[in-house]
Amino acid sequence: MAVTWHYVLKFIITGDAAVGKSSLLVRLTDQRFLSNPDPTLGVEFGSKLIEIPEEGKVVKLQCWDTAGTESFRSITRSYYRGAAGCLLVYDVTSRSSFTNAQSWLADVREHADPHLTCILVGNKVDLCEEGTEGTSSHKRREVPTEEAERWAEKEGLLFVEASAKSGRNVDSAFEAASRDILNKIKRGAFDDDRSPGVKQSKPSNGNVILDKGSTRTTCCS
Ligand SMILES: Nc1nc2c(ncn2[C@@H]2O[C@H](COP(=O)(O)OP(=O)(O)OP(=O)(O)O)[C@@H](O)[C@H]2O)c(=O)[nH]1
Ligand SMILES: [Mg+2]
Numbered sequence: 155m156a157v158t159w160h161y162v163l164k165f166i167i168t169g170d171a172a173v174g175k176s177s178l179l180v181r182l183t184d185q186r187f188l189s190n191p192d193p194t195l196g197v198e199f200g201s202k203l204i205e206i207p208e209e210g211k212v213v214k215l216q217c218w219d220t221a222g223t224e225s226f227r228s229i230t231r232s233y234y235r236g237a238a239g240c241l242l243v244y245d246v247t248s249r250s251s252f253t254n255a256q257s258w259l260a261d262v263r264e265h266a267d268p269h270l271t272c273i274l275v276g277n278k279v280d281l282c283e284e285g286t287e288g289t290s291s292h293k294r295r296e297v298p299t300e301e302a303e304r305w306a307e308k309e310g311l312l313f314v315e316a317s318a319k320s321g322r323n324v325d326s327a328f329e330a331a332s333r334d335i336l337n338k339i340k341r342g343a344f345d346d347d348r349s350p351g352v353k354q355s356k357p358s359n360g361n362v363i364l365d366k367g368s369t370r371t372t373c374c375s
Contacts, residue, residue, distance in 0.1 A: 158203065158212065158214070159203060159212045159213060159214040159355055160211045160212050160213065160354065160355055161211065161213050161214070161336070161339070161352060161353065161354055161355070162213075162214045162216055162352070162353040162355075163213055163214070163215055163216065163238045163239055163332060163335055163351065163352060164216050164218070164236060164237045164238050164239070164350065164351035164352070165215055165216065165217040165218070165237060165238070165239040165240065165241065165328070165331070166217070166218045166220060166233060166234055166237045166239075166240050166241075166262070166266065167179060167217060167218070167219045167220060167240075167241045167243060168220050168222075168230070168234075168240060168241070168242055168243070168258045168261070168262060169222055169241075169242055169243035169244055169251065169254075169255060169258055169275075170222045170243075170244065170245070170248070170250070170251040170254050170255075170258075171193060171221070171222030171223045172193070172222065172245070173222065173243045173244055173245040173248070173251050173277055173278075174243060174245065174277040174278055174318045175194070175219050175220070175222065175241070175243050176191055176194050176198060176219050177191060177277075177318035177319070178241065178243065178275065178277060178316070178318045178324055178327075179198070179200045179217055179219045180200075180318070181318045181321055181324045182200070182202055182215075182217070182324055182325060182328060183200045183201070183202050183217075185321070187318060187319050187321075193221065193222075193223060194219060194220065194221040194222075194223075194226075195221060195226070196220075196221055196226055196229050196230070197218055197219065197220050197221065197229070197230060197233050198218075198219040199216070199217065199218060199219070200217045200219060201214060201215060201216050201217065202214075202215050202217075202328075203215075204325070204328060204329060204332065206329065206332055206333055206336060208333065209333065209336045211336060213332050213336070215239075215328060215332065218233045218237070220233060227261075231261055231265055232265075234261065234262055234264075234265035234266045235265055235266065235350070236266065236267055236350030236351045237262075237266040237267060237270060237351045238266075238267055238269070238270060238271065238335050238344065238351030238352045239270065239271050239272075239273075239328075239331045239332065239335055239351070240262050240266060240270055240271070240272040240273070240331075241272075241273055241275050241327060241328070241331070242255055242258055242259055242262065242272050242273070242274050242275065242311065243275045243277050244274070244275070244276055244277070244297065244302075245276075245277055245278045246276040246277065246278055246279055246281075246282060246295050246296070246297050246302075246315060247278055247281050247282060247293040247294060247295060247296055247297075248296060248297075249296040249297060252276075252296075252297045252302065255274065259272065259309065259311075266351070267344070267350075267351050269338055269343040269344055270351070271312065271331050271334040271335050271338065272309075272310075272311045272312070272331075273311060273312040273313065273314060273327055273330060273331045274302060274305070274306045274309075274311045274312070274313045274314075275314055275315075275316050275327050276297060276299070276302050276313075276314070276315040276316065277315075277316050277317065277318060278293075278317060278318075278319070279315045279316065279317045279322065280317040280319045280320045280322070281293040282294065282295040299315060302315075312330055312331060312334060314326065314327045314330065335352070339352060
């Protein structure tokens with residue numbers, strides 16, 4: 155029987171309410187943008203197969219998109235367990251969402267796999283792009299790129315600025331984190347039996363089929 159992936163990687167998406175976590179997931183799985191999505195109640199799930207050509211691997215991303223609202227925090231924390239990858243999201247036009255990323259990161263480090271790869275994602279860059287000044291779709295940037303970059307480096311995080319609206323850097327954020335996890339797997343950091351966030355396929359032959367299938371469901375509120 156052919157397998158469709160080499161690895162399943164568990165990802166969590168975390169950060170303040172309304173920074174665009176669900177929008178990033180919808181962009182990844184459905185290639186679309188909802189201008190008025192409902193806030194997440196608890197946790198939503200999405201999955202997607204992606205190819206990492208440099209490694210010659212197909213990876214199934216299993217993404218748990220968590221609610222940023224404080225009242226769900228104890229529920230969403232329970233989904234961090236064993237995650238191999240994390241998108242830690244803030245909004246580049248919201249200083250407080252960047253400041254709060256510190257406490258989201260502390261939560262993640264407490265509950266996820268110790269070898270977790272975390273990518274800091276500054277979302278909504280479309281709002282402060284050059285040329286939008288004076289239009290209704292413009293908002294002032296409150297977090298300079300260099301400052302976020304410095305913090306990410308200090309904390310050992312990958313970093314990217316993205317836009318769920320335009321699609322900029324969304325796929326590449328997940329790909330960069332997956333590539334980093336695959337490197338850690340090669341170095342033996344993730345133990346297949348003890349790391350629930352990484353599952354390796356056990357193919358009966360070498361065939362790998364990449365169907366571009368993606369799914370999204372709401373659950374667990
Ligand atoms: N301009 C712009 N708006 C965005 C972007 N991403 C999300 N939004 C908008 O920001 C608002 C919140 O987006 P969500 O994806 O629901 O945010 P969330 O982080 O999932 O929020 P919670 O589920 O409440 O934690 C919505 O109005 C989105 O349309 C982006 O990249 N650019
Ligand atoms: Mg959401």
